[in-house]
Amino acid sequence: MNAPAILIAFPKGRLGDEFVPLLAGTPLALDAQALKSRVLRIPTATPGVSALLLKGADLPRYVAAGVASLGIVGSDTLDEMDMDLLELADLGFGACRLSLCALAGVSLDELRAKPHLRLATKFPRATEAWLTREGLTAELVPLSSSAELAPLLGLADAIVDLVQTGGTLKAHGLVETAVLGRSSARLVAARGAYLSEPGRIRPLADTLISALKG
Amino acid sequence: MPVRTPHFPDLLFGPAGRLRRWEDALMGLLAAHGYRELHPSLVLRDTVPDGALRFFDGDDLVALRWDFTMALAGLLARSFPEPPDRVSYAGAVFRRPVQPWEAVERFEVGCERITPEGQSSTEADVELAQLLMAIPGILGLKSAILHMGNAALVRRPLEAEGLSPELAAEVVAALSRRAPHRVAQALEGHPSAARLSAHAKALLSELDGPASLGALSASPYAELLQEEVDHMDRALQALLPILPANLELRVDLADVAGLDFYTGPTLRLWAPGAQQELAAGGRYDRLFPGLGRPWKAAGFCVRLSRLLDLAETRPDLFEQP
Numbered sequence: 001m002n003a004p005a006i007l008i009a010f011p012k013g014r015l016g017d018e019f020v021p022l023l024a025g026t027p028l029a030l031d032a033q034a035l036k037s038r039v040l041r042i043p044t045a046t047p048g049v050s051a052l053l054l055k056g057a058d059l060p061r062y063v064a065a066g067v068a069s070l071g072i073v074g075s076d077t078l079d080e081m082d083m084d085l086l087e088l089a090d091l092g093f094g095a096c097r098l099s100l101c102a103l104a105g106v107s108l109d110e111l112r113a114k115p116h117l118r119l120a121t122k123f124p125r126a127t128e129a130w131l132t133r134e135g136l137t138a139e140l141v142p143l144s145s146s147a148e149l150a151p152l153l154g155l156a157d158a159i160v161d162l163v164q165t166g167g168t169l170k171a172h173g174l175v176e177t178a179v180l181g182r183s184s185a186r187l188v189a190a191r192g193a194y195l196s197e198p199g200r201i202r203p204l205a206d207t208l209i210s211a212l213k214g
Numbered sequence: 215m216p217v218r219t220p221h222f223p224d225l226l227f228g229p230a231g232r233l234r235r236w237e238d239a240l241m242g243l244l245a246a247h248g249y250r251e252l253h254p255s256l257v258l259r260d261t262v263p264d265g266a267l268r269f270f271d272g273d274d275l276v277a278l279r280w281d282f283t284m285a286l287a288g289l290l291a292r293s294f295p296e297p298p299d300r301v302s303y304a305g306a307v308f309r310r311p312v313q314p315w316e317a318v319e320r321f322e323v324g325c326e327r328i329t330p331e332g333q334s335s336t337e338a339d340v341e342l343a344q345l346l347m348a349i350p351g352i353l354g355l356k357s358a359i360l361h362m363g364n365a366a367l368v369r370r371p372l373e374a375e376g377l378s379p380e381l382a383a384e385v386v387a388a389l390s391r392r393a394p395h396r397v398a399q400a401l402e403g404h405p406s407a408a409r410l411s412a413h414a415k416a417l418l419s420e421l422d423g424p425a426s427l428g429a430l431s432a433s434p435y436a437e438l439l440q441e442e443v444d445h446m447d448r449a450l451q452a453l454l455p456i457l458p459a460n461l462e463l464r465v466d467l468a469d470v471a472g473l474d475f476y477t478g479p480t481l482r483l484w485a486p487g488a489q490q491e492l493a494a495g496g497r498y499d500r501l502f503p504g505l506g507r508p509w510k511a512a513g514f515c516v517r518l519s520r521l522l523d524l525a526e527t528r529p530d531l532f533e534q535p
Contacts, residue, residue: 003487065315066489084313087393186393192489194392195466195482196359198421 009071069193076183086189094185100178102158120150121160148172240323249302254285278308291505297328324515331508363469365476375406417468426465
């Protein structure tokens with residue numbers, strides 16, 4: 001039996017849109033025809049190496065389980081999931097802030113003074129860590145998308161969410177009141193694959209770093 | 215309260231037979247090198263750590279044996295005024311899994327080499343590495359990789375810089391992820407940031423053969439770590455001439471797994487393509503002094519449950535009988 005094919009997990013959506021064009025012309029360029037289809041396993045220019053297109057929140061699990069040997073994912077997702085995987089490089093792109101955002105006119109001090117603060121977020125772990133650092137308590141309202149609506153409709157006093165340009169916030173009358181952390185795309189690797197087959201995995205990791213690191 | 219689904223695998227005829235054969239063959243190898251078997255009780259009454267399978271025996275909280283090394287250490291410290299120099303063990307340990315796909319009951323075979331205070335331990339480290347080198351052949355693995363590291367390469371610079379336990383833990387976690395950028399981020403603003411970041415870069419720069427040891431010359435702590443580097447170099451020089459054809463020897467300078475336990479050289483056995491290490495060990499000279507005995511110790515454990523899984527999922531990695 002030959003060694004199994006190597007799978008690299010790529011995120012669908014914003015991060016994926018940013019880097020897929022940068023891989024063109026490299027040994028890991030994705031097959032253009034397959035990309036246009038609805039197929040989620042895409043051949044690359046290197047035989048025996050395929051890309052999986054995954055939702056960011058699922059991607060670390062595929063890598064930690066060793067199904068995919070390498071992957072690209074935002075550090076915000078990594079910090080939320082805390083999976084056992086290697087983080088070989090900060091690729092720099094997809095940079096954004098994890099921020100506390102409230103309706104324009106509501107200050108951080110006003111939020112601090114609330115006896116029962118409610119924060120809507122899809123980043124409960126990072127939010128709890130910030131609350132601990134600040135000595136605050138809050139009720140966390142778990143959401144998986146469109147968090148901007150929560151303060152507008154009274155579901156929460158403020159949100160903790162990723163902010164890249166601030167355009168979405170502005171469109172909903174929200175402003176950043178505190179920056180909790182920063183996020184960017186990271187190259188991750190399965191611990192087992194990297195340590196047991198560095199001769200196969202490291203050249204692929206180096207190709208991704210040289211193509212994608214800004 | 216999270217719902218856990220403990221994983222207690224039953225072994226059918228094939229894996230059960232394989233487990234018996236492997237256990238017998240490994241214990242035979244250890245016995246041939248002077249290791250005598252000790253069998254600590256399956257139920258332990260010592261301080262029970264998180265992750266152990268606990269239950270009440272009357273009013274006493276007890277646990278199923280969660281680790282052979284800890285169980286043996288208690289037994290040896292209680293029962294022997296002078297340490298036996300070589301002991302071996304075989305059986306199951308029970309731990310809550312960190313990853314959902316891990317089993318709770320895990321079969322292990324292992325050994326410990328104990329040295330009284332004042333005696334050199336270099337020979338013991340080489341002896342353990344030689345035994346580990348023989349194991350892939352005994353198990354029928356077509357090829358394997360032995361990683362050699364040294365916990366002191368990380369531990370000593372962190373101690374020399376006087377990092378707080380919290381900050382040291384952050385740096386170790388970043389090294390465990392092989393993430394130099396996380397090391398720099400954790401140390402931001404600390405007086406030792408530039409030195410420790412350069413050291414992390416040196417540790418993470420290579421994962422290759424014995425020449426990888428040379429990467430440490432770029433570290434600001436090269437002088438501090440000279441003794442450890444010499445020790446590793448001597449071990450490599452002793453092992454390279456007797457390296458089996460199907461075994462590759464690599465130096466992993468950034469091996470920090472178990473850093474709160476290991477004090478010196480570490481060894482990890484991998485098979486190409488395996489998702490988990492198949493055997494692991496090293497030197498842990500603080501264990502017995504912590505129990506009131508001035509003994510130095512090192513050992514390794516072969517994780518038979520992982521090998522059984524590997525034989526099922528990747529039979530191509532094994533010679534066919």
